[in-house]
Amino acid sequence: MHIFDTFLIHYLQRFDEYCFTVKLHGKTYTVGEGTPLFNLVFNRDISKKELLTSTSLSLGEAYMRKDLEIEGDLFTALRCLLSQNDRFSLEKSALGYLLHSSESKADQKKMVSSHYDLGNDFYGLWLDPSMSYSCAYFKNDTDTLETAQHNKIYYTLEKLHLKKGMKLLDIGCGWGYLLIEAVQKYGVKGYGCTLSREQWKKGQERIKALGLEGQVRIDLIDYRDLAEEGRKYDRIVSVGMIEHVGRSNYSLYMKTASHMLKKGGLFLLHYISGHDESVGNPWMRKYIFPGGMLPSLREIIAKAYDYDFQVIDVESLRRHYYRTLMCWYHNFQAVREQVIADKGEEFARMWELYLCGCAVSFQIGNIDVHQILMTKGTNNELPMIRWY
Template identity: 35%
Template sequence: MLRREPGSRPLAAAFEGLIPPGTPLAVKLYDGSVAGDPAAPVGFELTSPKALSYLLSAPGELGLARAYVTGHLRVTGGIHAVLEVMLPLLETLRWQDGIRLLRELAPQYLRPVSPPPEELPSKLRRVVSGLRHSRRRDEAAIAAHYDVSNRFYELVLGPSMAYTCACYPTADASLETAQAHKFDLVCRKLGLEPGMRLLDVGCGWGGMVMHAAEHYGVTALGVTLSREQAQWARKQVAAAGLTDRVEVRHLDYRDVTETGFDAVSSIGLTEHIGARNLPAYFRFLASKLRVHGRLLNHCITRTTTTESHRLGPFFERYVFPDGELEGIGEIASAMQDNGFEIRHDENLREHYGKTLAAWCANLDENWDAAVEDAGLGRVRTWALYLASSQLAFERHGLELHQLLGVKPAPDGTANMNLRPDWGL
């Protein structure tokens, strides 16, 4: 470990004034100095001068993420626990004061440093240019996140391969039980019955279409922009003996030509559409439905309609390039204005916190296998992404809504029960 020169000011001084007394957080620096509570069970350590270069060249969450993904920042006590302590500090303190002090203490590290290879936007720019949410750019953005490897996703998501919020029927239910319960809840809200036709846009690895066909007797078409997902899903459909009722296509949802569907499920796709494209999105889905057909839109939302749609530098550069989140009011308005009558809304925020906790546990349990499959940088990225997302749902920084709409008839009838009770 490097040590500071005699008489020089310890680097931890930059952090000391930012950590209120009694905060259970230890910040260790490569010069041997410590800020906060040295005996705290959680904390982080800057292990090299390069960690400072990351922090100083990109202050805030991006610098911290780069330092962590590259291994120059290490956490003790678990990422979730560290973030749980740090988030209130980040929300209330002037961290720019600490950055200013760091620049005074270590000006030699105030220089550009190359981002880690896991950072996505430069890769996207090399692959495709053009407007956000153009077809080619959407395909590249989806591939960047979803076409890692199916094996990696199996390690994180578990046997269900469901990469959306589960719905826990009981507090102690397993992740697999909760994912099956989520698909069943969607089927019941859509009013699926034998012989109906279902379109699932952004179908992922096929969990929804397979559940609907097996348990509700529908004929289902699922579409996804991820080639890896489509290949995996087709194999599972064949293994389950459902090829006569389920088809999965590697296809942009905008290229679906069939119409007259009885129901459309959109589970976790709205986040990739973009706010300005929501009206066209819902108009297109309405055009795919017969009169009285239903749409269940399941997506992550902001907690208000006044926040930015952008995800922030870490998520945009490392997790979901071009992703956007809207408030539920914006989504409901877009549905109402473009072919749907809103019939039901449900916020499953706490369920997503539990889902993410389960994914974090899977990643921890399968860490070595995940590193072997996807590389240490990618696994560190996912650990940070999952833990920070879990906290966002637990602390009401994000919500998860299921919004049910129906395509009304010209005479205004909607063919709905007077008071549906789907329960949890």
């Protein structure tokens, strides 16, 4: 046998940039040099095959089952490990069913629903009252999550340079808050589409409660089907939706948006971006966002120019998303017992790993979030300086 008792202990030695301890079978091992920052406690060994097939999947599932527990701060532990993700193993050939899932219309609807239809009551526990489930915008250090989400909505709408009477389309409109605010503040006509029945239902309730039936419309429909209706819009916005369309559909997505936007119109695309065109994290794709894919900035910019868009501004909101996720994570921890009572402890451990892990990924720069502002063709009518 190797000098280490198991392959797991040997394998974890590669993550030696930071010091931590590993406890297994009653023994304690130290990784790295210095004072340990946290302890990994394994209540069950993990096989060589599992670790080499996918480090993220094997350790993530172990944490969900409580086969792995962390003594110390979860954020610190994830930060130390994820900052060394170039040392993770991934055998793509063994995980084709996860990494290359179907990108058909029917399958995408199922995958989107699996995440967003967990229930409005569940999301209402830890999101802010606006039910905004995307990056907030912290203008001041003292901003609460609710304030920052309002900031994000207004900042996004300002970028669209809206005028009364314009038609605004929100592709993947969620619970409808952005559309409703646009209608109330700017007097535009709002249209939205979503594949989530729960989001659609909440959107209808909001529209009715505010008496906006004639000004805001949200359909439970695929954006490609919406395009077939032949409507043209002055402005299009899409927040956190292109991550779900799949790499093979990026061209179709941009083509569809271009087809629905009037000449000279503005398109604001807000999305989580990867640094490369990788297939993604297996654990995230299996448990959190089935079929999810993070476009790189370069490929979206290239697709934009393929379909008559001209990019006029790009902004990174990476550090804002780190702070947003930490707010969500702390909110979730405050209602953790309630979630366990409703959905079980394994689900709660999965969700806290997702929220905290994403916060880490934004904080260390493994992923980013961008707002890209584009015009359909040339627009010489906009202010010559950033007006927002």
